[in-house]
Amino acid sequence: MTKDELVVKIFKALGHPIRYKIINYLLDGPKCVCILNQDIEFSQSNLSQHLRILKDAGIVKSEKVGLNIHYSLADDKIKDLINIARQIIDNKFEKLME
Amino acid sequence: MTKDELVVKIFKALGHPIRYKIINYLLDGPKCVCILNQDIEFSQSNLSQHLRILKDAGIVKSEKVGLNIHYSLADDKIKDLINIARQIIDNKFEKLME
DNA sequence: TTAGAATATAAGTAAATTCTTAAATAATAA
């Protein structure tokens, strides 16, 4: 895979509402899959598949903690990425208000 | 559309190789559709459809210039967004090298 | 050693996206 393909893969992985929601949960620290399962209104299997896609894109990493598996952001810059996307949307609204 | 949905839409729009390529062309300034047509190896109709998706996501804007239509980035922060995604990929390779 | 909890995977269907081809529109030049 070329670098460009890997970059596209990151964007693609973030471009889904459930995966975006998962990442938002992870912004304030690692979370057990079991917690995500409680908070995200989709089937356990579906969640697991989305986690795999995020992991495969290099956005999250997982770690075994006792009985459970904890997922966390694989890179601090993921936060920046999300924040900038939000700023772009905010800018858009501000321009409309002018 | 909620703000989150709009953010997801940005990521989704960037998560496609042709659209990512288009954005890369636009990083160094506005471009005529006719130029993009020459440089991007896909049908003109397909290109036009991808441009619409990018525009709809608020990533690019278009402007009529004489006979032609020029597309450009709708917000300077799009550059930052791309750069950070690239940095995330670079970091990954650096970690592998350690 | 079996039972149960947590998580992942497989397989198939449903839904969404992408691409191709053809036609439409809009503006200008002849």
Add this chain to the structure above:
DNA sequence: TTATTATTTAAGAATTTACTTATATTCTAA
């Protein structure tokens, strides 16, 4: 007016992605 260039839109087929259900795996505890 008619033809031409630039670009968009429509429609449908092809491909990809997502979701559901069922099953598998891996620990640990009883």
